[in-house]
Each structure stands twice: as structure tokens, then as C-alpha cells.
Amino acid sequence: MRVLFTTLPGYGHAYPMIPIATALRDSGHDVLFCCAPGFGRVIGQHGFATRPSGIDYRVGQEAGLVPSWRAARAAGDRSYPYTGKVLVEFASAAMLPDVLRTAESWRPDLIVRDAVEFSGCVVGEALGIPHATGRDNRFLSPEIWRAEAGAELDALRAAVGLPPDPGCAMLYRRLGLVSMPPSFVSAVGPDAAPDAREFNVHVSPTMRFVQPRVTCDPAPALPDHLVNGDRPLVFVSLGTIIRDDDLLDRIGATARTLGVNILIAVGPQSEGANTPRPQVTFMARVPVEEALRRSAVVITTGASGLTVMALSLGKPVLTVPLAADQPINALRCEALGAGVRVSPQAPTAEFAEALGRLLHDPAAAAAARAIEAECRALPTPDQAVGLLADLVAQGGTGI
Known part of the structure; x- marks a missing residue:
């Protein structure tokens, strides 16, 4: 298989997916990452090729690049639609043309995306390529996704000729890999979520929990x-x-x-x-x-x-x-x-x-x-490769 990963340029976004990408590579599959130009060095440390996609920034620098978010932060406006305006309209929209070109030229069998990088699933839907998520920490219901980013997601889809997706079905249509224990997600209820618009406890039926693994940059030994x-x-x-x-x-x-x-x-x-x-x-x-x-x-x-x-x-x-x-x-x-x-x-x-x-x-x-x-006791990254291969074998219809 050829597997294309898409990620926002942050360690917490990319690194949970590295063990799965490594297991794919070790099983003989070809792996390529689309990420911000300067973040390619981070991914490259783990032996993966990258294609520069979108603008060059790092997660945490968005306020300097999105004026409306900068103003909302300065005003302490907690109602600001961060998911739609920053994650979709700014970050994912900037990646979309490059991810589309990469997918058209490299022709992957599967796209695996960071759960808050949306060009990957939009390109998958446009080109008929199965897509999955390789990590998650949001656990939002389709209803919350729709309320927070529905219009921006539909605009992203329209940019590649796709119709609106009123139920946000695209986001949970296929397999979602989650590298954390189920008890961690369910430890608190939705009523206890401090910021339920951004981080919640919804677990889609298409999600599969897999073993978390430690991923880090090369470093010297401890003193x-x-x-x-x-x-x-x-x-x-x-x-x-x-x-x-x-x-x-x-x-x-x-x-x-x-x-x-x-x-x-x-x-x-x-x-x-x-x-x-x-x-x-x-x-x-x-x-x-x-x-x-x-x-x-x-x-x-x-x-x-x-x-x-x-x-x-x-x-x-x-x-x-x-x-x-x-x-x-x-x-x-x-x-x-x-x-x-x-x-x-x-x-x-x-x-x-x-x-x-x-x-x-x-x-x-x-x-x-x-x-x-x-x-x-959870499935290993190697076993997660089997789930991804099954998704491709079933033409993207299975989980």
C-alpha cells in the first residue's frame, strides 16, 4: 500500500501517528507525510519522506497569523469559533491545494490524517481514496462539529467540487485510530467537560483504540x-x-x-x-x-x-x-x-x-x-496496520 499521512505542524498532532506510520513502513508499505514546510525536518528524523503543504508555521503560532483569533484572545472571548476559523479555514484550507496535488501525483491507496487536519479527508472524498484518522483528542459529536465548523468544512468541500455534508458524516465515516486507553476518554462525562465545544467524550462506533507508544526526538542519555x-x-x-x-x-x-x-x-x-x-x-x-x-x-x-x-x-x-x-x-x-x-x-x-x-x-x-x-491489552500498532489494510481491501467501506 501507499499511505499518505496529513498533519498539522505540532508534536502532539504528528507524534501519536508515528508508531502507526512506522509499523506500516516496517510491514513493507510506502509512507509519505504532508505537513508544513518547516515541520518536515521533525518528521524526517523518524525516517519518513515529506511533501511541504500549506504555509510554514508551528502549532501555537496561529494568533500571529489569524487576526480574528488574535483579537479574540486579547479580548478573552471564549465564544470564538476556533475550530472553524483556525483549524479549518486557516490551517486545513492552506494545505488543501498541496495535499490534492500530492494525492493526484503519488496516488495513495489510503490517507491517514490528524483528526484536526481536514484537507486529508476532503481530498480522500474528492478522489475516492479511503481515509482514516490516525489520532484523536477531541472526541466531539457530529452535532458539535457541525455547530463549530460546519460552514467552514462545507466550504473546504466545495473547493474540490464536493456537496455539503450537513451531518458531518465525513469525519466519522471510516476508521479512526485512537492511541489511548478507553477508560481515559470515558473517565468524565460530557457535563464535566470544561470546554465541551472543543474537547468532549464522544466515541464514534468507527473508532478503534490502540496501544499508545512513546515517540520522541533523538536525545542524549540521562546524566x-x-x-x-x-x-x-x-x-x-x-x-x-x-x-x-x-x-x-x-x-x-x-x-x-x-x-x-x-x-x-x-x-x-x-x-x-x-x-x-x-x-x-x-x-x-x-x-x-x-x-x-x-x-x-x-x-x-x-x-x-x-x-x-x-x-x-x-x-x-x-x-x-x-x-x-x-x-x-x-x-x-x-x-x-x-x-x-x-x-x-x-x-x-x-x-x-x-x-x-x-x-x-x-x-x-x-x-x-x-x-x-x-x-x-490494546491492539499494537502492527495490528492497527491490519485494520488499515482491511479498510483499503473493502474499498473504504469497512471499519
């Missing part, structure tokens, strides 16, 4: 004092978009009080910007899987990527939710008994109390191990 030290290790990452030195300082200040080593991932752009303190290590490039496996507790914003990776390895999580899917994921971790939520404005003492509780709570450790066992 010896973290590997062979006698203190518990706490791994901290605020992700690739957010940078908050004051928050990191408050978290780092708990190290001596609790008798732990704290490893803080700061990203290559911040290399050398932090002053080391006793028992706190800053790394620009972290071997994420090794750090997770050696950690007693993981501190994250609650973004689905690292949060699910940590839980899949049986690690309790302390979440510091800031935006996007982080608030609902923080609630999920608490509901499952595998996490504690702390406000990003909390003082050091509150971080120390919450972290100390997780370090010494056998119930939280047991809950995290139960999620790890649930993840291990």
Missing part, C-alpha cells in the same frame, strides 16, 4: 546522577509550546523539601537559559522514554501526548492544566485515581504537598499500573 542516584526521579515537561520559568521555578523548589531529583525538559529553544539548582536538572533534549520509565511521578500540563505516555507506563501524573485539552485530561487523571491537579498559579507549598502525596500514595500507583495493563 549518571539521575540514573544511579538514590533519590526518586520526577520528570517535568510543559510541552513544546508553553514556556513559563516562574512555574518551573516553583516546581523545582520542591526538590529539596521532598528529597527527590527533578528533571525538567525545557526544549532546544531554551538551552542554557536556566540556572541549575541542587537536585534540579534542566535538559534541552530529553530521552523521553527513559525519563518516563525511571520516574516515580511525571508532571505535565495534561496535554494528551505526554500524559497518556506516562499513564501507559504506569506512572502517576501531577497535572498543571493551562489550555486546550489539558483541563479535561487533568480531570480524567483525577477521576481514574492516577493523578492530582494543581493550578498553574499555585505556590511552591501546594506543589510540594500534591507531589508528596503522589510519591507516597499506593492507591495512585496502583491506579496508574491498572491503566498500564489496560494499554498493554
Whole structure:
């Protein structure tokens, strides 16, 4: 098979799909990614060819490129239709011409898309190519999709000669792969979703849950004092978009009080910007899987990527939710008994109390191990390849 992946230019968008793309390649299939020009280097680190598609930006930079979103953020307007205006009208529409040209010339048998990259499914519908989603963290019902982005999705379809899709059936018409445990999605109900317009709990009948796998950039090994030290290790990452030195300082200040080593991932752009303190290590490039496996507790914003990776390895999580899917994921971790939520404005003492509780709570450790066992029981990425092959064999009509 030839499989074309389409993704927005963000680690949390592309990296959950890398294990599936790798399994496809290892099974002898041809894989190609369409992504923003500058993001090709990120994908290329994993051995995949890319085609530049759309404009050159990174997820997190949209406010500088979409004036209406910039104004809404400045005004604190929570009613702004982000999904329709930014994800569809800005990001996906910019990719559409390039993805269409790539599909017409490369002639893939299947398109696998990031769940919030919509040119992939529109091109698939226009050219009669089966399409699937390779990751999801939104879990919106068709009704919410329609309310939030229906007009923009119909405009995207019209650009390639497709009729309107009043029920947003295109989005869940075929297979959707979800690299997280089902219990994580269902841990909270729709009424508890902090931002139900953007992140919810709908699971389509066409979705299939598969094992999450750790995906990260190449990195040096952990320092010896973290590997062979006698203190518990706490791994901290605020992700690739957010940078908050004051928050990191408050978290780092708990190290001596609790008798732990704290490893803080700061990203290559911040290399050398932090002053080391006793028992706190800053790394620009972290071997994420090794750090997770050696950690007693993981501190994250609650973004689905690292949060699910940590839980899949049986690690309790302390979440510091800031935006996007982080608030609902923080609630999920608490509901499952595998996490504690702390406000990003909390003082050091509150971080120390919450972290100390997780370090010494056998119930939280047991809950995290139960999620790890649930993840291990899910189909592997290799088995997901079989689901994708079946979709193609059935002409795109099966799930």
C-alpha cells in the first residue's frame, strides 16, 4: 500500500501517528507525510519522506497569523469559533491545494490524517481514496462539529467540487485510530467537560483504540546522577509550546523539601537559559522514554501526548492544566485515581504537598499500573496496520 499521512505542524498532532506510520513502513508499505514546510525536518528524523503543504508555521503560532483569533484572545472571548476559523479555514484550507496535488501525483491507496487536519479527508472524498484518522483528542459529536465548523468544512468541500455534508458524516465515516486507553476518554462525562465545544467524550462506533507508544526526538542519555542516584526521579515537561520559568521555578523548589531529583525538559529553544539548582536538572533534549520509565511521578500540563505516555507506563501524573485539552485530561487523571491537579498559579507549598502525596500514595500507583495493563491489552500498532489494510481491501467501506 501507499499511505499518505496529513498533519498539522505540532508534536502532539504528528507524534501519536508515528508508531502507526512506522509499523506500516516496517510491514513493507510506502509512507509519505504532508505537513508544513518547516515541520518536515521533525518528521524526517523518524525516517519518513515529506511533501511541504500549506504555509510554514508551528502549532501555537496561529494568533500571529489569524487576526480574528488574535483579537479574540486579547479580548478573552471564549465564544470564538476556533475550530472553524483556525483549524479549518486557516490551517486545513492552506494545505488543501498541496495535499490534492500530492494525492493526484503519488496516488495513495489510503490517507491517514490528524483528526484536526481536514484537507486529508476532503481530498480522500474528492478522489475516492479511503481515509482514516490516525489520532484523536477531541472526541466531539457530529452535532458539535457541525455547530463549530460546519460552514467552514462545507466550504473546504466545495473547493474540490464536493456537496455539503450537513451531518458531518465525513469525519466519522471510516476508521479512526485512537492511541489511548478507553477508560481515559470515558473517565468524565460530557457535563464535566470544561470546554465541551472543543474537547468532549464522544466515541464514534468507527473508532478503534490502540496501544499508545512513546515517540520522541533523538536525545542524549540521562546524566549518571539521575540514573544511579538514590533519590526518586520526577520528570517535568510543559510541552513544546508553553514556556513559563516562574512555574518551573516553583516546581523545582520542591526538590529539596521532598528529597527527590527533578528533571525538567525545557526544549532546544531554551538551552542554557536556566540556572541549575541542587537536585534540579534542566535538559534541552530529553530521552523521553527513559525519563518516563525511571520516574516515580511525571508532571505535565495534561496535554494528551505526554500524559497518556506516562499513564501507559504506569506512572502517576501531577497535572498543571493551562489550555486546550489539558483541563479535561487533568480531570480524567483525577477521576481514574492516577493523578492530582494543581493550578498553574499555585505556590511552591501546594506543589510540594500534591507531589508528596503522589510519591507516597499506593492507591495512585496502583491506579496508574491498572491503566498500564489496560494499554498493554490494546491492539499494537502492527495490528492497527491490519485494520488499515482491511479498510483499503473493502474499498473504504469497512471499519
